[in-house]
Amino acid sequence: MMESLNRDLRVGCVVLAFGLYVCWASFTMPMRGEFIESPGIFPGLMGILLVLFAAMMIVKAVRKGGRFHVARVVGSTISIMKSQEHRPVIMGIILPAIYIFVGIPLIGFYISSALFMAIMFYVFVEKWRKWLLFLPIALGITGILYLTFNTLFQLQIW
C-alpha cells in the first residue's frame, strides 16, 4: 500500500513536469493570427489540465502518507530489473524488441518472423523441443501468413 502511494507520488511528479513542458512548448508556439487561432491553444489547455490532475494525484498520495525517497528511485528500478516476478515481462519486451528493431529492418519481415517464433517456441515451450517441433510450427505459421497476406490479399510485405 505504502509502496503504491510512493509510486503514485513519483508518477505524479513526472506527469507534473511533463504537463509544465507541454504548457511552455504550446504557449511559445509561433502564431500567424490571433491567439484563438494559435496552434498552441488546445495543447496548452491540455497541459494546464495535466498539471492540475498531476497535482491532485500528488496531494492525494501525500495525504495518505506517500513520501518521495530520491535514493530509493534508482534502487527500486534495479530491483525491478533483477526480480523474478518481473523477469518474464522484461524478457517479453527485450526479445520482441530485438525482432522488431533489428530483425525486420535487417532480414525482412517473414524471415525474421520465422526466426523469432522458432526462438520463442524453443525457449518458452518445453514440450515443442521434442522432435524439434518448434521449427516446423514456426515455418508453417510463417507460410500461412505469407499465403494469406501476400498471395490472397495482395499486400506487399517483405
Add this chain to the structure above:
Amino acid sequence: MMDWLSMLTGLGKAFVDLSTPYGYWLITIGCAVGILGGALPGVSTTMTVALLAVITYTMDPLWSIILLSACQLGGTYGGSISATVLNIPGTPASAPTAIEGYQLTKKGEAEVALGINVFTSFMGNNLGLIMLLLTMPLFVKLSMMFGPWEMFWFGIFGVFIAANLSEGDTVKGLIAATIGLIISCIGIDPIDGSPRFAYGSTYLMAGIPLIPVMIGLYGFTEVFEGLTDVKVSSFPLKKTSLIGAARLWWKYRWLSFRTSILGYIIGVAPGIGANVSCWVGYDHAKSTSKEPEKFGRGSIEGLIGSETCNMANVPGAYAPVLSLGVPGDAPTAIMLGILMLHGIRPGPMFLITNPQWLYQIVMALFIAGFLFVIIGTYAGKGLVRLFVSTPRTAMSAIVAVLCALGAYAANTNIQDVFTAFVFGVIGIIMNRLGMPVSPLVLGLILGSDLLDVEFRKALLAGKGSITPFFTRGVSMALIAFIAVILFFQYAYPKIRGQHKKDRTVILE
C-alpha cells in the same frame, strides 16, 4: 430518408445486396475471425478488428465496414466461450460471464451456460439493431442541430466518461485521457497548418497513426504480459442445447429487454464500450433479481444481464459514428480510421446522402448474429480444445508477429511497427501503474480532429467568446448530462455510503 416505407425498402435492398457469395463469405470470415480472436485469452476484440483491418485497405469502404462489424460482433460474443469454460475472459467484456459461467461449468452445466451465452447474445444483438433503426432518425435530426460548441461538448463527454468509468482511480483515467489528447496534437495543425511537437521529424509531422497505436496498446501489451503462463484446466463438454437456452431466456425476457436498452444507450455514448456495459447489465440483473444470493454461484440472470447488455452495445456504437463521426467504442474508432483512409468522414449529412450504409450495416450484423449462433454452438468445443492445447507463451509469440504485420501493412512503413512497439511499452507501464489505457486511446481519437478543431471553430464563430459554450440549448443539455453522471458517480454513493466497485476478476 427515415420513414417506415423507405426503411423497409432499404433493408430489403441491403439484404439482396449482401446475399451474394462474396457478401456471405465476407461476413462469415469476419464473424469467425472475431469469435476466434475474442475467445483467445490475450487477444481482445479491438485487437482482432485492428489486425483484420489490414486486409481492408484495398477493399471498397462499405465492404470493409461490413467485414469489421461482423468481426466486432463475433469478438464481443467470442469472449464468453473461454470465460465460461476456462474462467479466463477472452475479452474484458466477458468478465461477469466468467464469474457466473464458470461456476455453472464447475457444476457440470457448461453446455447450459454456453447455450445461454449464445442465445442471449443473439437476442441482445437483434434488440440493439431494432433500437438502432428506431432511433437513427432522431440522431440524424439531433446531429443537424450540433454546431462546433455541441461537437466539442460531445467529445468532452466521451473522454470524460471513458476516464470516469474505466478501471481504477478516476484521476489516473483523466491523466491518461489528457495525455492522449496531447499526443493527438503531434503533427500538422489542421487549422493553422503549422507543425506541432514534430521536432523536425517528417514521420511525426504526419501525426501519430491510430492503428499502430491501438495495435501497440491492445496487442503488444498483451504479448509482453503473455510470457507469464497461466495454467488452465477444463471440464468435459456435452452438446449445447439452443432450445433449452431459448426457454431460459424466455423466462427472463424482461430482464433481457431492460439490459438491452441499457447496453444500447451505453453504446451510443462515445468511448465507453462493452467493457463497461457488461458490468452495468450484470449489476442491474443483481439489483432486480429475486434470487440475489445465486449471484457468484452460477446465476442465469447474471449471464443474461451481462451478455444482453454487451451485445446490444455493438449496434449502439454505430449511432454516433454514422451520425456525428464520433466513435462509440474502440472498434468503431478503428472503422472510422479505415473510412478516413478511404477519404470518407461520416457526419451530420452522411446518412442523408448515403442511407444504404445504415441498412447494409444493420443487415450485416443481423446475418452475423445467425452465424455466431451456428459457429458458437458447433465450434465451441473445438475452440476450447485449442486453448487448452496451445501454451499461452506460444500464442504471445504468434500475436507479436501478427501485431508487427498489422502495424506494417497500413503504410508499409517500418516506423509504424516501431510506434506500435513503443506504445506497447507505454501500455504495460500504464498497466503496472494502475492507469487505464482506454481513455488515452479515446483522447487520441477525439483530440486533434474533433476537440481541437471544433473548439477553435467555435471560438472563431463566437469571435473569441466562450459564452456560447454555456448558453446554447443543446450545449446546456450535454453539460447537464455530464453533471448527472458526476452526481451519480461521486455524490450519490456518498449519500448511500458506497464506494467505487472493484471490478477485478480473480482467476482461480
